[in-house]
Every structure is written in structure tokens, then in C-alpha cells.
Amino acid sequence: MQQILVVEDESVIRTALRRLLERNGYTVAEAASVQEAEAKHNLIDFDLIISDLRLPGAPGTDLIKKAGDVPVLIMTSYASLRSAVDSMRMGAVDYIAKPFDHSDMISAVERIIADHPTPRVEDSQRSATVSDDSGDPVSGIIGNCPAMLRLFEHIKKVAPTDSSVLVLGETGTGKEQVARSVHQHSKRAGKTLICVNCAAIPDTLIESELFGYEKGAFTGANASRMGLIEAADGGTLFLDEIGELPMEAQARLLRFIQEGEIRRIGSVHSRKVNVRLICATHRNLHSLAAEGLFRQDLYYRINVLRLALPPLRERGKDILHLAEHLLQVQAQRLGKTGMELSPRAIQAITTYQWPGNVRELQHAIERAVVLAEGQEIDNEVLGIDLELVNINRIRGQGIQTASHHTPRNITSDPAEDLSLEDYFQRFVLEHQDSMSETELAQKLGISRKCLWERRQRFEIPRKKASSGSGRRRKAAS
Known part of the structure; x- marks a missing residue:
């Protein structure tokens, strides 16, 4: 326990x-x-x-x-x-x-x-080994949370091999950056890296783009053309969103992986190629294969080594470090040095769920740097509504709110489990004699106006000044 x-x-x-x-x-x-x-x-x-x-x-x-x-x-x-x-x-x-x-x-x-599991001796030794390694296989990738540290360690093991790699992660988490890191620290670093977004190429063109074609193979093929796989010969081919690849192209890709050769459309001759394959997807390929929407044999071929990227919302304080790094990069690019995040912007960045992950954060920071009028970036120019974020979090967790007409029992045992409303009422009642309204609001983390509104909602009157304090004011006058 x-x-x-x-x-x-x-x-x-x-x-x-x-x-x-x-x-x-x-x-x-x-x-x-x-x-x-x-x-x-x-x-x-x-x-x-x-x-x-x-x-x-x-x-x-x-x-x-x-x-x-x-x-x-x-x-x-x-x-x-x-x-x-x-x-x-x-x-x-x-x-x-x-x-x-x-x-x-x-x-x-x-x-x-x-x-953060309880540290073990072997874990400490492993961490020391990783940090002391002079070869850095994760250049360009920012992250210090446990999930990212595990990813970096896996990249170190995966990069030197020629095995196929499957990179998993939500959209915008940086799968292409991981693929580039694997390539840059492999034996093929001096060769070509070809990146292909399978979702961006029409189904009718994907095969000709990947495998190339011979002159006269189809209408409009006025000259022979090398495919992207052949262009990556000796290097690495990165197929992003491979889950969107049509079934016909999957069959041809499977032959390339098995035989190490490709055949251009319209040709009767095969060509040997030496290409390392890195694939990426945000979809569950195992489920797609079970449903017949993705070839199982291809799935087993590409799922040799697997790298998993965590979503941004699960990366803890990495979010803030990444935001500050992106702010420096964008501010320098646009000639607006000395910019910093306001407390409300920091609160927004660290509480927002970032469904678009790192890509969404990058675009939000870039937009904020462009629109900001001073040196400080607020949550408004980031396009994040703090109140809406908090409301969505509360709704998502099924919080039961107090009735406006029936106040809670505020005289019960202080050791009971307190809700937000209980906590507010008890705190105000216990401290309003020794704190001013401003001090109460600051301690609760709200404005004085919000404090007044909550007093009205929970029917907690302000404590009137005692007769002693009234006499002191009278004597002072």
C-alpha cells in the first residue's frame, strides 16, 4: 500500500x-x-x-x-x-x-x-547509464517525464538496428520527429530519409507514388518515374498514418517487406532495394486487422519494434517546459524577445487537455506571440477560456453541485470528507473573524466579487464588526 x-x-x-x-x-x-x-x-x-x-x-x-x-x-x-x-x-x-x-x-x-515508482538500485544505475551516455539519440525532442524517458531509452536500442519500427501515438504527438531521431542515429544517417503521409495521397495515386511506374503504364504516364520506396534505397522510408493505406497498396507493400524488392507499375522486372521501414499511426491497427480493415500479415510485419508516444496531457510538467521552449523559439523568430507567460496563461496551459497535443500547443504559442501587444502572454491570446476548461473538467468528472435553496450542514465533524462547497463554507466561517475579505479571497484563489457571489449562493452572511471594534473606531475619530 x-x-x-x-x-x-x-x-x-x-x-x-x-x-x-x-x-x-x-x-x-x-x-x-x-x-x-x-x-x-x-x-x-x-x-x-x-x-x-x-x-x-x-x-x-x-x-x-x-x-x-x-x-x-x-x-x-x-x-x-x-x-x-x-x-x-x-x-x-x-x-x-x-x-x-x-x-x-x-x-x-x-x-x-x-x-514515479519507488526507486530501486537497478533503476538508479540504469538512469545513471542513460544520462552518462554521450550519444544523444533524442536531439530535438523535449521531455523529462517518465514516459518520455522510457521512449528515449527505447530509441537508443532501436536506432542501431535495421528492423521495422511502428510508432504509435495520437495525432500531433510528434511521431515524425521520433522517426527522424531513429534515422539520424542509425547506420543509415548519411542516407536519405523519405517521409510519406499515406492519408494525404489519393487512393488512386498511392501505388504509383510508392512504387513508381514505367512509361505508358497508364494514360498520362509520358515518362518512367521512380517511386518513393526506390528513392529511399540505402536509407529510411517513413510511412505516416499507415492505417489509411488502401488494401491494394498494402498487398504490394507486404511483398516489398518480405522480398526486399519492388516492381514499378507497368514493368515486368523487379528491383532490389535496401530500405529500412518506419511506420506510424494514431489508429489501433490490431483492432483494424481483426475487423478486416487492415491486413493482419502486414500488421505483423511492421509491428516488430514498437515506440509509443504519450499524449501531451499525460506528460506532467513537460507541458510547461515545452511551452516555454516554443515561446522562446517563436519570439526569437518574430523578433519579440523577452516575452513570458502570465500566471493565467500558465494555469491555462497546464490545465487544458490539448486534444491536438504538441502540434496544437505549438500553433497556440505561435498565434499568441503574433497577437500579444506587450511582453506578457495571457490565456486569452492563447485562445483558452479558463472558465470553460474548469467547467468541462467538472462535467467530465460528474461533480454534484450544491442546491441554491438548501444549504449544506456546515456544523458537522470537520474530519468528514469535504466537497468543494463544504470546504468553501467551512473555510469562510472559520477565518472570516481573523481575515479581511481580500485575504479570504486570496487564500481561496478567487476574486472578491466571486467571494461575494458565493456568500450569496450559500447564504453565508458577512461577519459584522464587533462592538469593541466599533468603539475603537469611534475613539480613534
Whole structure:
């Protein structure tokens, strides 16, 4: 059973988070500060540490170095979002904004623990071997999350061989970049790399494009033409979106893979070619083959070595690093140096799901650099509506909202599992005597107007000034 340490000075949040995690099968320890966490616990014994950013005494980011290889998830309000991003640069595995939804927290915990298993000696030795290797087979590919590190290690093993490679990943994840990396670090690096998008060529032309044709083979064939496979002789052929290849072309491609030869359309002679094949697809070829929509024998031929690219939404803090890199590239290209992402832009980038993956992020950054009027890029020029993103996340997780007419029981045991509405009501009631409205709003990560609106919705009146404070104001006047 995984062990989690929660470091949070607010007892309501700490207790609710402990109950939430325990209910989902985790063993949970608590601390109210960094100093208490060090005094009571051995930090390296935990699988994950969840810490508030702002704590009495040392900040939560101090745990990053103290915990060694144990991942640290930082909790923060919107008001300190920039500091949360800085903490990620310091080594925090991720951050989550308060008040957080239960499903968001559990999803983050599951993902982080899955991506950061308890270190083993052999794992550390393997990591050291990978980092010490002078030959870099992943130049041009940015990524430091566990999934990408595994991909880089596989590329190192795959690149020197001549075996066929199948690259899997959603649209826009960078499959062509992976194919280029495999080619550049293979024995064929000095030869030609031919890239073909099978979905971009009409079915009637795909065979002639791949295999070439002889003069007079069909109407309009006024001269013989070399095909793309033949043009890649000695090098590498990359067939992107191979799942879109017509069945007739699949049969001819299978013969090329089996025999190492091609025959131009209209010719009676075959030609030997020495080509390494790399294929890519976003589709499930195994299911297509089972349904008769893709040749099974071809699937088995191309599925020799397999490289899987994770979607951008599953790459954790890689998203922010990639966005900042793309921002520098685009700003330099357009002569707009010194540009940076605003806190709202960072929040948008790290919470948006990016269905178009790296390609969508690249286009969003390019558009933002072109449209931005100052040095700072906001979420609006990125084309991301933060409110819509949050609403979609809540809808997707089936959050039950509170009734406007029936307020929740706000006097129950503070150790109960709190919803977002429960958390808001309890926090306001417990702190409105000691905090101003501005301080309450900042701690909750919302505006004063939003705080007022939620007070009205949950029927929580503002605390009137005490008679003592009134007398003090009168005496002062």
C-alpha cells in the first residue's frame, strides 16, 4: 500500500485530504510544517509528499531537496500561482490549485505514483547509464517525464538496428520527429530519409507514388518515374498514418517487406532495394486487422519494434517546459524577445487537455506571440477560456453541485470528507473573524466579487464588526 505524507497547516484541509486519500486505499501521515514533517517522519519512506506552498516557517518547496527522489506535489492558491510554477522549476513533480476537486486530486496522485515508482538500485544505475551516455539519440525532442524517458531509452536500442519500427501515438504527438531521431542515429544517417503521409495521397495515386511506374503504364504516364520506396534505397522510408493505406497498396507493400524488392507499375522486372521501414499511426491497427480493415500479415510485419508516444496531457510538467521552449523559439523568430507567460496563461496551459497535443500547443504559442501587444502572454491570446476548461473538467468528472435553496450542514465533524462547497463554507466561517475579505479571497484563489457571489449562493452572511471594534473606531475619530 502506497504511503503519502500530507504537509498542510490548515487543519480542515489536512484532515479532509487525509480522509479522501485513506478512502482511496492510501496510507496517510500528516504534518503541519516542514519542520514537523522532518521531526516526525523519514521523508524518503513515502511514495508521495503533498505539501502546501505557504507554510509557517520554511516553505513547502524546501521538501523537494529534503525528500530526495520522492515526488512532491505542491498545493497552491491562484494568488501564488507564479510561485507554484517556480516550484516546478525547482523540482516539484506538479502543482494543484486550491480549492481542488476530489477527482482532480486522486487523479493527480494516481498519475504521479504510477509515473514515479519507488526507486530501486537497478533503476538508479540504469538512469545513471542513460544520462552518462554521450550519444544523444533524442536531439530535438523535449521531455523529462517518465514516459518520455522510457521512449528515449527505447530509441537508443532501436536506432542501431535495421528492423521495422511502428510508432504509435495520437495525432500531433510528434511521431515524425521520433522517426527522424531513429534515422539520424542509425547506420543509415548519411542516407536519405523519405517521409510519406499515406492519408494525404489519393487512393488512386498511392501505388504509383510508392512504387513508381514505367512509361505508358497508364494514360498520362509520358515518362518512367521512380517511386518513393526506390528513392529511399540505402536509407529510411517513413510511412505516416499507415492505417489509411488502401488494401491494394498494402498487398504490394507486404511483398516489398518480405522480398526486399519492388516492381514499378507497368514493368515486368523487379528491383532490389535496401530500405529500412518506419511506420506510424494514431489508429489501433490490431483492432483494424481483426475487423478486416487492415491486413493482419502486414500488421505483423511492421509491428516488430514498437515506440509509443504519450499524449501531451499525460506528460506532467513537460507541458510547461515545452511551452516555454516554443515561446522562446517563436519570439526569437518574430523578433519579440523577452516575452513570458502570465500566471493565467500558465494555469491555462497546464490545465487544458490539448486534444491536438504538441502540434496544437505549438500553433497556440505561435498565434499568441503574433497577437500579444506587450511582453506578457495571457490565456486569452492563447485562445483558452479558463472558465470553460474548469467547467468541462467538472462535467467530465460528474461533480454534484450544491442546491441554491438548501444549504449544506456546515456544523458537522470537520474530519468528514469535504466537497468543494463544504470546504468553501467551512473555510469562510472559520477565518472570516481573523481575515479581511481580500485575504479570504486570496487564500481561496478567487476574486472578491466571486467571494461575494458565493456568500450569496450559500447564504453565508458577512461577519459584522464587533462592538469593541466599533468603539475603537469611534475613539480613534
